Amino acid sequence: MLNFFRKHSGNLKDDVLSGLTVALALVPEAIAFAFVAGVSPIVGLYTAFFIGLITSIFGGRPGMISGATGAIAVVVVGLVAIHGVEYLFPTVILCGLIQMAAGVGKLGQLIRMVPHPVMLGFVNGLAIVIFMAQFGSFKTINDAGSLIFMEGPALYLMLGLAGLTMLIIWLLPKITRAVPASLAAILVVTGLSIGINQFAPESWAAENQDAPLLTVGDMLETNTVAKATADAWADMGADADPAMVDEVVAAATAEGTGIQAGLPKLFFLDDQYEVFPPFTWATLWIILPFALTMAGVGLIESLMTLSLIDEITETRGRGNRECVGQGLANVVCGLFGGMGGCAMIGQSLINVNSGGRGRASGITAAVCLLLFVLVLAPWIEMIPMAALVGVMFMVVIGTFEWASLKMFKKVPAGDLLVMVVVAAYTVLMHDLATAVIIGVIISALKFAWQHATHLGAEEMINEQGGKIYQLHGPLFFASVSSFKDLFNPREDPEDVVIDFYFTRVYDQSGLEAINSLAEKYTNLGKRLHLTHLSPECRELLSKAGDLVEVNLSEDPQYHVATDRLG
Known part of the structure; x- marks a missing residue:
């Protein structure tokens, strides 16, 4: 199914337009992962900018998109919760130094040891994870501040516009390739969404909080209120007065829930942060385990994405250079108060599907993202989540290796076991890096067992x-x-x-x-x-x-x- 992406040849126009498409999809992803990590949404947006820009310039895989990711967010959430966000930034810097050392030590070439069954399991598991992640976009917030799934006309409208997005992405390339299909689909569906939200019947609007169709701005507000509510109940206990909880939530959202930011600053010059940890051995022992885990997870995901893009584009990236590029990006990201990141598989596939092949696509995505944050935030908040969901559903269709479903009776049982285990672990644990490691270990043991008697x-x-x-x-x-x-x-x-x-x-x-x-x-x-x-x-x-x-x-x-x- 990866042939779905091979129909494009790279040029500067395609790189710029695909970069713009990716930037639109980066905004909700960066915000969502910031919530997972327990940091401000603007931290996720700054992270996506710095990681995306620097890896596009210095990384080893043109056309690959990097930014704030869920894998890194899951690692750092414990550090932020226990020690505070001030410990996060030195950890990200140390993670980057470790990754740069891995690149200089030529460890990037180890990705060649990943067997094909592991890659198939990784790709299929990833497609399922991306598909399941879209369910969060079908949630809204109720009067109690909890997230619930949509119902009725709002749900049908969301599904209909997501389906329209997919139809445009599938049909437009058959007519013209002048504009990336994903970008055209987002623009068309956004126009429809604005009209629907503006001219919806008053009764319907009242039932759906004045916005029958959820947008990026609604998603940001929903996540902010839901997190503030959950934190308030956790701090005040189960016997807390609901009125007091409402006051805390109102205070937390008083300054607004939209995308509001200026130019990024060095973290030690930013007044919003408190006293930073001292540079002592005790601090090092606190941040080192998190930094090592971040570095390992980031490199594995980035190198696996690099291999996937290599296969799609029928070109070859440079693993060691990518390690150095990712490390440099994380060092700079940490200095400017970012949460750290790595390659983003979903956005990389959107880029490739939209015709992005060169470094200009990643640079454009990063620069446009920063412009959205500084200048065009109100416009970006009007993009319907249905459009982004439709784009990601097409990524799922293009990512899943459908031919593997026909392999169950044609490949050795050991290879089939590797594929199933990697895919299942990826889906159940949402840990792509560990899934790959487990797959490589099983493949190595299988190889040793098979060849033990071949002498x-x-x-x-x-x-x-x-x-x-x-x-x-x-x-x-x-x-x-x-x-x-x-x-x-x-x-x-x-x-x-x-x-x-x-x-x-x-x-x-x-x-x-x-x-x-x-x-x-x-x-x-x-x-x-x-x-x-x-x-x-x-x-x-x-x-x-x-x-x-x-x-x-x-x-x-x-x-x-x-x-x-x-």
Whole structure:
């Protein structure tokens, strides 16, 4: 289904227009993730700007969009709740430094080790998570300050306009590609929404809080009131007076619930924050676990997104450069009071679907987002959530690998298990990074189990009466037992040759097994000759001295992948 995205070729016009489309979708996402993290909505918007801009310039994957994400928000919410937002910013800076160190250390190339079944499970699980996340847009707030699902005409109207958005995105490319379909759909549905909200019957408007169709501004107000209400009840207890709770909520929302901000400031120069934590070892031990978790989760999600965009665009990003770019973005983001972020898979797919292929698309998205915050906030608040939901539903359709549903009877059971486990963990726990790690571990164990018994040997007698064991299969920790069972030192002749031409020693366990076998032959007064050994193995076995013969003239030259494209 990823072919859905491959129909576009990149150019500057497409990059700019797709960047504008992405910026419109970034606003509610950044605000929503800020609420998850327990920080001000403007912190999420600043984060999306800094992370998006810097990674677009210095990152390793043109066309990929980064910003404030739910994965990072889930990590930092505990830190903010326990120690306060003042501890967040040094944590984000430390996270960025760790990510930059990972890039300099060439760890970005480890993404090549992710097996295809893990990628399929990741993609399918991600599509389901994105789909389920849209349900929150169908909620409104009741008189008690709680979020409830829409009902009646408001729900039908929301679904209808979301369906219209999807129809435009599907149909418009068949007519013209002059304008990204997602942007055109958002503009058309926004126009309809304004008309509906303005000319709706008075009875309907009264039942739906003067706005029968929810907009970005309504979503911001709904989340603000719901959070203020929940915090008030938590602080005052279950026996609190509802009137007092209402007073607290009114005070929390007195300054307005819309997008209100100026230019970002360095966090230590911002008067709204209290005294910052001292630069001591105690502070470091508090923020280090959070910083390490943020760095790991951010890099895994970013590198997995990079691989996905590589597959979609049939190009290749640079993982190590992306690590450095993400780290630099988080350092700057932390300095300016941001919550930290990483690659945004949904927005990246919107960008690719809209024709964004170059760095200009991400730069445009970040700059437009800042302009929305500073200048055009009232207009952005008029965008209906139905339009953004429709765009994300099309992302879900394009992301899900529908062909994988036909693989259940065609792929090995082990690969199928990996796909299902990764997808299920992603959906149930909403933890993409851990899901990928679990998938890689299961795949590695499956590989080790399958190849543990694949080691064998052909036995031959040479002209001098010596015995030759020509090995076939990998020698590593799981196959050591099979390797030892191949030999009978007591019954073998005086001269024994082990030929490694068709095998390779992969780890320390294999090397130690060879050395142990050599010692057995030595103790019996027999000569063991090893040929076609790799340089690493020759170095380890050098202590065997004259009893181990390595035929250098017959040894092949082994080549490994370089870091040039990392």
